[in-house]
Structure formats: C-alpha cells, structure tokens
Amino acid sequence: MSESKSAVLEQLRELLGDSGVRETPDDFLPDIILKPSSTEEVSEILKICSAAGQAIVPIGGKSGLASGHHQTDSELGLSLERMNAIEEIDTANRTMTVQAGCILQLAHEAAEEHDLLLPLDLGARGSATVGGNVATNAGGNMVIRYGMVRDMVLGLEVVLADGTVVSSMNKMLKNNTGYDLKQWFIGAEGTLGIITRVVFRLRPQPRSQNTALLAVDDFASVRRLLHWLDGHTAGTLSAFEVMWPEFYDHITREGGNHTPPLPRGSAHYVLVETLGSNPAADADSFENVLAEAMEQGMVSDAVLTRSQSERNALWEIRDDVLDFFVLGPFIPFDISVTVDRMEGFIGDIRRGAEAANFDICVIFGHLGDCNLHVLLGNRDAASFDPEAVEAFLYDTVERYQGSVSAEHGVGLAKRAQLPRSRSPEELRLMMGLKKMLDPDNILNPNKIFTVDQIAAS
Numbered sequence: 001m002s003e004s005k006s007a008v009l010e011q012l013r014e015l016l017g018d019s020g021v022r023e024t025p026d027d028f029l030p031d032i033i034l035k036p037s038s039t040e041e042v043s044e045i046l047k048i049c050s051a052a053g054q055a056i057v058p059i060g061g062k063s064g065l066a067s068g069h070h071q072t073d074s075e076l077g078l079s080l081e082r083m084n085a086i087e088e089i090d091t092a093n094r095t096m097t098v099q100a101g102c103i104l105q106l107a108h109e110a111a112e113e114h115d116l117l118l119p120l121d122l123g124a125r126g127s128a129t130v131g132g133n134v135a136t137n138a139g140g141n142m143v144i145r146y147g148m149v150r151d152m153v154l155g156l157e158v159v160l161a162d163g164t165v166v167s168s169m170n171k172m173l174k175n176n177t178g179y180d181l182k183q184w185f186i187g188a189e190g191t192l193g194i195i196t197r198v199v200f201r202l203r204p205q206p207r208s209q210n211t212a213l214l215a216v217d218d219f220a221s222v223r224r225l226l227h228w229l230d231g232h233t234a235g236t237l238s239a240f241e242v243m244w245p246e247f248y249d250h251i252t253r254e255g256g257n258h259t260p261p262l263p264r265g266s267a268h269y270v271l272v273e274t275l276g277s278n279p280a281a282d283a284d285s286f287e288n289v290l291a292e293a294m295e296q297g298m299v300s301d302a303v304l305t306r307s308q309s310e311r312n313a314l315w316e317i318r319d320d321v322l323d324f325f326v327l328g329p330f331i332p333f334d335i336s337v338t339v340d341r342m343e344g345f346i347g348d349i350r351r352g353a354e355a356a357n358f359d360i361c362v363i364f365g366h367l368g369d370c371n372l373h374v375l376l377g378n379r380d381a382a383s384f385d386p387e388a389v390e391a392f393l394y395d396t397v398e399r400y401q402g403s404v405s406a407e408h409g410v411g412l413a414k415r416a417q418l419p420r421s422r423s424p425e426e427l428r429l430m431m432g433l434k435k436m437l438d439p440d441n442i443l444n445p446n447k448i449f450t451v452d453q454i455a456a457s
C-alpha cells in the first residue's frame with residue numbers, strides 16, 4: 001500500500017472507527033470498504049479523499065451487470081449499507097424518503113404497508129440497494145407502465161467529490177426552477193457524486209392483475225398487438241415481454257424445469273399483464289380485448305392465468321435466464337433498437353450468428369421498451385470467441401442506430417462501445433460535466449470513461 005493511501009486510511013479510521021473500515025477479500029472489489037453511517041460521514045470521507053487524491057468506488061448490492069462496482073486501480077470501496085433507513089412514508093403526498101443503502105425489497109414492503117406501490121421491480125430486488133438502482137437508472141419489468149428509475153425519483157441528496165452536500169429533496173411532481181440537477185446523478189453510476197438519500201414518488205397499490213401468454217405468428221402482428229393492447233387497456237398495460245422460439249422452446253423443453261403453457265413451435269410468445277383497480281371488470285375486459293385480438297388474427301393461441309400460482313409459472317418461464325447456462329458459454333447482451341427496426345435487426349442477428357457459427361442465439365426482451373436481451377455464444381466452449389461475438393453484436397446495433405446499453409448501464413463492460421451510441425458532441429459534454437464535478441477524478445474512475453479519456457478531453 002502506498003504511503004499516501006495508508007495516511008488517508010489512518011484519517012478515515014479516526015473518522016469512522018474500526019467498524020467503519022472493513023477489509024474484504026474479493027478479487028473484483030476494493031480490498032478496503034468504508035461504511036459510513038451518515039451523510040456527514042460521507043461528506044467527511046470525500047473531503048479527506050479529495051485532499052489526498054484517493055479514489056473511491058461506490059458499492060451497492062453488487063447486483064449490477066456492467067462491473068460498475070469493480071476495482072480498477074487502488075480505490076477504496078464506499079458502501080452505504082449502514083445508511084439503510086426508510087425515513088418517511090408521506091401518505092398525503094405519496095412519497096417515500098429513504099437512505100441509499102436500503103434494500104429495494106424492504107422499500108417495496110414498507111410502501112405496501114401503506115397500500116402504496118414503489119413501481120420498480122427487478123430480479124435482484126432482495127440484494128440491490130435503492131442507491132445503486134438510482135445510480136444506474138435501473139429498468140426492470142414494469143417500465144412500460146411506470147418508466148425507469150429516473151421517472152420515479154422526485155428528489156435526491158448527493159455528496160459531491162469535494163464533500164459538498166447538495167440537498168435536493170423535492171417532493172413536488174412539478175418543479176421547473178432551473179436545471180433538473182437530480183437527473184445529472186441518476187444513471188451516472190457514481191461518477192459525478194454519491195447519492196445518499198432519495199425521495200421516490202409512490203403509486204396506488206393495484207387491485208387487479210391479469211396475465212396471459214400469447215402465441216403470435218409474425219412480427220408485424222407483435223407490433224400491432226402492442227399498440228392494440230396499449231390502446232384498449234386504459235393505461236393499465238404493465239408488461240409486454242416477448243420471447244422468440246429459441247428462448248421458449250429451450251425453457252419449456254422435454255425434461256426441463258417448466259411445463260409449456262402453450263405448445264412449442266410458434267414464432268413469438270408474448271407475456272402480457274395489466275395492473276388495474278377493479279378486479280371483476282378488469283378480468284372481463286382483459287379477456288374481451290384478447291378475444292378480439294385473436295379474432296383480428298393478431299394472436300394465434302392464448303392462455304390466461306386464473307391463479308397466482310399460474311401467474312408465477314408464466315413469469316418463472318420468462319425469468320429463468322440461468323437455464324441457458326447448460327447450453328455453453330455466451331455473452332448476455334442488453335441493447336435497444338426502435339420497434340420499427342426490430343424485425344430487420346433480429347433477422348440480421350440470426351443470419352449473422354449462423355454464418356459465424358455462434359450456435360447459441362437466444363432473443364427475448366421488454367419489447368414495449370425497445371429493449372432486447374440477446375444471448376450469443378457457442379455450445380462448444382473451445383470455439384467461443386467473446387471478442388468476435390461482441391464485435392458482431394455491437395456492429396449490428398450501431399448499424400440499426402440502437403443503444404449498446406438499454407438498462408444495465410456502461411460501467412467497465414460497455415465503455416469501449418459508448419461511441420457507437422453517442423455522438424462526439426454528446427461524449428464531450430459528458431466528460432466536461434465529469435471534469436467540472438470531479439476535477440481530480442476520484443469518483444468511480446474508469447467507469448463510463450477511462451481516466452485517460454477524461455484527462456485528454
């Protein structure tokens with residue numbers, strides 16, 4: 001350890017006590033993690049670190065998929081796990097004020113106790129922290145209805161690189177008083193400031209939930225169906241998840257973990273769900289809307305769920321991505337393309353994968369959000385060439401003017417791909433913002449941009 005780092009650590013131990021400075025044996029994380037218990041302590045930590053030029057990696061629930069919480073040099077880790085209080089549920093204004101280290105699922109449950117909904121749901125809900133979710137602008141399964149995290153954050157408290165605490169704990173939905181500062185930090189992956197507290201907008205808890213799995217023969221019908229459902233469910237459509245046959249047929253295979261609710265072999269399977277307020281009426285209208293979609297030829301087969309366990313069984317099919325690891329090595333991609341370009345994109349991916357002998361090519365995703373997940377690799381591990389797979393996939397995304405990251409962020413994993421989706425002018429503005437807010441580059445350095453890129457900008 002360098003002399004300056006040990007001097008910094010000595011000051012930090014004095015500030016936080018021994019329990020606030022923990023060593024972690026982990027290959028990817030910093031070996032020392034700071035655990036402050038208040039915003040004031042976070043501020044003091046950053047004052048000490050910026051004076052010494054000591055870099056910091058903020059660490060949430062470690063469920064991120066872009067390596068945004070990994071160590072790249074000799075950073076110290078900063079975990080807000082002790083700052084996990086739900087400070088207030090304001091039922092009059094329907095907001096929740098919560099510290100950044102709170103686990104997402106606990107925030108959900110707290111809202112539910114007041115018959116309210118925090119409309120952010122994702123697979124890692126039991127370990128992800130709300131601070132990490134906000135810092136990465138998480139997406140998940142209800143984006144089509146409620147938007148991404150940035151659509152549900154009303155206010156933030158952030159500590160800047162120099163220790164300045166910026167409290168922007170707004171509770172009002174409308175507040176056009178100049179620049180919307182909170183949006184600088186949402187999705188910035190901890191590179192512009194450390195998020196310490198959040199005000200979320202809460203929604204009424206839904207009273208009804210209607211779920212169905214539909215078979216659709218051609219992509220034009222998938223697109224029509226999306227607009228049809230969106231237009232005939234009075235704003236209650238909360239999921240429109242599409243699985244292509246390589247996904248569905250594998251997950252529901254003979255001897256697998258899931259029984260097929262519909263026969264295998266269709267061109268598309270669409271999991272649709274509405275969240276409403278009137279159980280009896282919503283179930284009827286859901287059924288009618290789907291019946292009409294079948295009459296009009298958009299849907300060739302359908303199964304409606306009648307119980308929570310049937311509903312869970314459908315979602316377990318959609319969520320069982322781990323079941324693909326039996327096939328062989330692959331890269332799980334998270335990309336966006338607009339819906340009107342999606343059919344051409346998927347055709348190019350399939351044909352190109354076949355030509356390049358990538359014989360794992362599985363496509364599924366949140367189609368209503370333009371977000372596809374593509375698993376691309378080789379059944380035979382010896383033929384797997386991750387660089388070739390990445391180059392092929394991202395070349396195709398760029399050709400279709402898509403986004404190299406839909407909901408997983410940039411971190412280290414997609415840093416090199418950023419110019420494919422963002423213009424030089426956009427990248428320059430981003431780097432300018434980084435330099436202004438973090439002139440010594442101590443906040444999560446090497447994420448989104450390399451240290452060298454920032455220095456040269």
Ligand code: ZN
Nearest residue numbers: 140366373407
């Ligand atoms: Zn996803």
